[in-house]
Amino acid sequence: MSLGEAVIDLGAVAANVRTVAAVAGTELMAVVKADGFGHGAVEVARAAVAAGATWLGTTSAAEALHLRSAGLTTPVLSWLHAPDEDFARLIAARVDLGVSGLTQLHAVAAAARGLGLPAQVQLKADTGLSRNGARPEDWADLVAWARKYEGEDLFRVRGVWSHLANAERPADPAVTRQIDAFEDAVRVARDAGLDPPLTHLANSAAALSLPRARFDLCRIGIALYGAGPPGLRPAMTLRSRVVNVKRVPAGTGVSYGPDHVTARPATLALLPLGYADGVPRAAEGRAEVWLGGRRCPIVGRIAMDQCVIDAGDLPVRPGDPVVLFGPGPDKPAVTDWARWAGTNPHEILTGIGARVTRRYQLGEARHR
Structure with missing residues (x-):
């Protein structure tokens, strides 16, 4: 094993697809951006598609x-394009393009005309997130131009979609307002003569808990990786090994500062992972790892390449395995790390650095 290893359980990815599909009852889009949330985009995509994801x-x-x-x-x-995006290469690769405004729409049409091949387009409405997507006052023009280009065989409008701002709180009136706004946007598109086969709004949280938001397809990101709602299987285990051990007396400073001084004699175990590998400094003073059959705290400042574990009186030796997070009733979970660092699991997973080796376990996916 290398200094740090992320073990990816593709069987868990497949199981999560099937679990969400059974609840949502729609097609599923497996979101594999950011290298599959740090899990490996290609490997996760193959496992998700084999399990039933259609997008x-x-x-x-x-x-x-x-x-x-x-x-x-x-x-x-x-769905996110540079101002000077080369749309021709995406059209040629038969990639659907999320389009959020007229400037983008015209650029896609020009690329399709030059290529002699219709673009596959999905129009995005801004229903309240205020990021990408066309605002309601611009939406009618966007769909009218899209219908014109479709009539010229430059477009195939395959979808209308948007993104919820707070699906984790389904009772929030703002969620209802967004769903209403999305239904209005779909109605305007159809009144303009478009007939998109797909309408989609739901993310992972909405797929699992908000039936009205599901429409034809749900886009699952964090649920795919099992780092959120209960009933899903975490797909990543982050682990390493102890590289140095020392017994120190009470009053010993640990790491930079020192910000931590031992209150009693302790065994300190050095772990060769730091913030360059995705161990967040913001978790200092709270983070724990699994060592010797129990949780042990990380003490002192987390450095770029390493951190220190207070193993108490455990009989630790170099080479002993350490789990930073992974499945199991007692081991730290990625959600624990998110809480300790004051962030979300998405940031922890996507922050696992390139020095950490990815190793894949096929599990259930081997037979699909």
């Missing part, structure tokens, strides 16, 4: 084309 979601052109270069032919939606 793949990416943020960037590079991510979408990476999936195509790996031989994945599943429909892909890519």
Whole structure:
């Protein structure tokens, strides 16, 4: 094993797809942006598709084309584009383009005209998140132009979609207002003559708990990786090994500062992972790892390449395994790390650095 290893259980990814599909009752888009939330986009995509996902979601052109270069032919939606995006290469690769405004729409049409191949387009409405998407006052013009380009065989409008701001609180009146706004946007698009086969609004939280938001397809990100709602299987275990051990007396300073001084004699175990590997400094003073059959605290400042564990009186030796997070009733979970660092599991997972080796366990996915 390398200094740090992220073990990815593709059987868990497959199981999570099936679990969400059984609840949602719709098609599923497996969101594999940010290298599959740090799990490996291609490997996760293959496992998700084998388990029944019918779409793949990416943020960037590079991510979408990476999936195509790996031989994945599943429909892909890519939704965040540079002002000077080369849309022709995406159209040629049969990638669906999320379009959020007229400038973008005209650029996609020009690329399709030059290529002699219709673009596959999904129009995004801003229903209250105030990020990407066309605002209600601009929506009618956007769909009218899209219908014009569709009539010229430059477009195939395959979807209308949006994004919820707070699906984790389904009782929030703002969620209802967003769903109402999305239904209005779909109605305007259809009144303009568009007939998109897909409408989608729901993310992971809405897929599991908000039936009215499900429409034709649900986009699952964090649920795919099992780092959120109960009933799903965590797909990543982050682990390492002790590289140095020392017994120190009470009053010993630990790491920079020192911000931590031992209150009693203790065994300190050195772990060769730091914030460059995704161990967040913001978790200092709260974070724990699994060592010697129990949780042990990380003490002192987390450095770029290493951190120190207070193992108490455990008989620790170099080479002993350490789990930072992973499945199991007692081990720290990625949600624990998110709480300790004051962030969400998404940031912890996507922050696992390139020095951490990814190793894949096929599990259930081997037979699909």
